[in-house]
Amino acid sequence: MVRILPQTKAAAVNPLKSSQPLGAALAFLGIDGAMPLFHGSQGCTSFALVLFVRHFKEAIPLQTTAMDEVATILGGADHLEEAILNLKTRTKPKLIGVCTTALTETRGEDFAGDIADIRQKRTEELAGTEVVLANTPDFEGAIEEGWAKAVTAIIGSITRPGEQARRSKKIAILPGWNLTVADIEHLRDMVESFGLEPVILPDVSGSLDGTVPDRWVTTTYGGTSVEDIRELGTAVQCIVIGEHMRRPAELLHRLTGVPYAMFQSLAGLKTADRFVSLLSAISGAPVPAGVRRRRAQLQDALLDGHFHFGGKKIAIAAEPDQLYQLATFFVGMGSEIAAAVTTTNMSKILEKIPAESVQIGDLGDLEVLGAGADLLVTHSHGRQAAQHLGIPLMRVGFPIFDRLGSQHKLTVLYQGTRDLIFEVANIFQTNRHAPTPEALDPFRHREMPDELRSSPFARH
């Protein structure tokens, strides 16, 4: 049984988390014609914006209600209204995604009431634009919670409630935030190869995939359409990826009766098998030859790759579902999880992490717990810990600002698992230490007490 260790430090050292409103904004960025709006001071938006740009290398639509001193004391409803109206006039979005911040949540206003008032008062001006609210104070949660809250809010305020005639080929997919653009594209291809029609919410593959549009657009271009969100209730089945997406899936089920199937991770052969079997069962179609081929490739990758994984100690710091995805992947390849650090203790998935303990903490904790590991696995900020410890770093999650193309990296199903195996094996091969007589000398550590002795074969 894994022990979950709470954070006991007062000073977080090198944060692992990105903020909850950032996660919510990321979800809104997966909607077509959307404009996320942070209800807070201009810095809240500016910091998140810069981080998004550093990761995606794209212009990111993200605005602020620009709370100043006066609004902070007297209340921010006027700023919220002005911001929404300004955005509507200037950018004509199909959806404005309001994410609250620590500043406005500490004041504690009735945001839902404010927005309802604004929509009523400004019905005409706001026609054709959905305004969705996600309550996302920075002082709780992280990307995962923010993303899930935004998707829940989107379904809650846009999807048409009530049991409807189901379209037998239509599948709703609610992916967790940790799926990349490439993952979403791959999922869509996979589902379509069974003759099914997927509606993916949110769909960052249409909006954050790095293309060159033929005109300047100030909102997102591409992503799930508001119309498709409205009609989610006509799907025959919902597929959910990541434990943190259970809440929106349950809401969809409650509103429309659409049942959901939960995949806590999509990495690994057996998980991919389950996913493919489900598609085959829903569609009644046999598994296409191309998919069978991918599976065979993964089998071969497992055979070729496992030499590099066996006995390796892996230290991972990631949000809960991604931690689960990676930890199960590494353990499934014969490695052990030497350190597992995560952002918050709110997720049930933590109980299933295949490690002795999971520390709620930061990259400072990873640096302490990961000493002696063979590989650090976290986002780009882990570069300092990797440097200090002299251990290679595998970059996953958000933000990845010192490598290009992280959004095009595949991490799910047969092909993504195959790619992950190759990536890790290649990191190990790059960092292999040449044998030296000193390191292998059977007498080299004899004078040391037993517990300090370590096997020369333990490292690479």
Next chain:
Amino acid sequence: MSWLNAKIQDLFNEPACEKNRGKDAKARKQGCSKPLTPGAAAGGCAFDGAKIVLQPITDVAHLVHAPLACEGNSWDNRGTASSGPTLWRTSFTTDLTELDVMMGQGERKLFKAIREVKEAYAPPAIFVYSTCVTALIGDDIEAVCKRAAEKFGLPVVPINAPGFVGSKNLGNKLAGEALLDHVIGTAEPDDAGPYDINILGEFNLSGEFWLVKPLFDRLGIRVRASIPGDARYLDVASAHRARATMIVCSTALINLARKMEQRWDIPFFEGSFYGITDTSEALRQISRLLVKKGADPEILGRTEALIAEEEAIAWKKLATYRPGLEGKRVLLNTGGVKSWSVVHALMEIGIEIVGTSVKKSTPEDKERIKKILKDENHMFETMAPRDLYAMLSQRKADIMLSGGRTQFIALKAMTPWLDINQERHQPYAGYDGMVELVRQIDLAIRNPIWRQVREPPPWECQLATGDEPPSTKSETVTVQSFKKFAGTTADDFGEC
């Protein structure tokens, strides 16, 4: 908060600011930060500005008293360089939780955090930043810092610039005030001399100050404190013993320069290391100020000799780029021409300036721009992204020089772009820096990708066939059977 208000009012009343002198008393009181439009605002907050100015002090532990976003979303994001300590790149934040906020545990947590940082890292000083939430819930960071400094025996400096008080620029200035109130003058150097200077507002981006510092070394001038780029706490604490100050990024720390002159009689001038003539002028001015403060006048001659030598080398290097760059059109989108010297050098090798933003320019600046630009229409206050995109799409410029904010407008319009703002990765200061800037412009414009990306795909020339892909929609299978299946799978697949 009233203390903070008084401080801000004092900052708005900056006599050394050229723009401010032109205003009447009422306009001055309103301050220089324009009210922001909700839904149409850009740029960072005061906390952002304060951190930008102070964080490059390399051996200080910077502790941000806030919920996660303020530090968690922004740490380790600046390209300033350190020649030694790396502590400034380690991020410290109290990461306040809901419980901390509700139960009023902020101050206690901050005190504990200061202790942890002190014990684990033993820095020469800790800077503590207040933010929106901690200011709103009334945490008294001044008192906590004072108590911690006494208890732990090291300087703990409160930086009072919560985000909601205003813009990044205001935060820059509040940071300068904090240095003045708590740091500068708190340590006495044992080696003060007649050739000691301070550089204010130099951030050592991509290490570019290291292109300049050897010039001072050659002249026997010692940089006592470069604030903040590559600074050490003790250098800053003893900056009051310098004989002259050069202020580089004038809007950020002008208040600090003026008050240091008032308090310690250190004369200052505004200068720039961007461009050849400006670099020379900066060296000249520093030498002059030092002589005025008692240095041996022979330094003036040595300075001129160095300038002549370095300029000749730089112009010779620049001339090699003329064949490739002559007649190329540059669009400057920087909110104002920050250095005339750069424009001068670009024009010297035959580059044309086809447009520039004059948002932050003075009337004199505008006159000069009119003379440079062939077409007056290309002088703009601000340009909407859409218009900028249109201009670049029509190939009205061969390259845009700007900050990261407009990067993607240029790139999506398939126009070469060069970052000349603080996020850039190239050092552009000094004589060599100017040559590097021109080399980067040359590399950007001549890159072979431009011809490839602008070319339409070959099949675009053929007529679109208009064929629809065959429909995959099929409603033949009964909904019922799915429902049955779906109902069971929710459980079957629940524990993947």
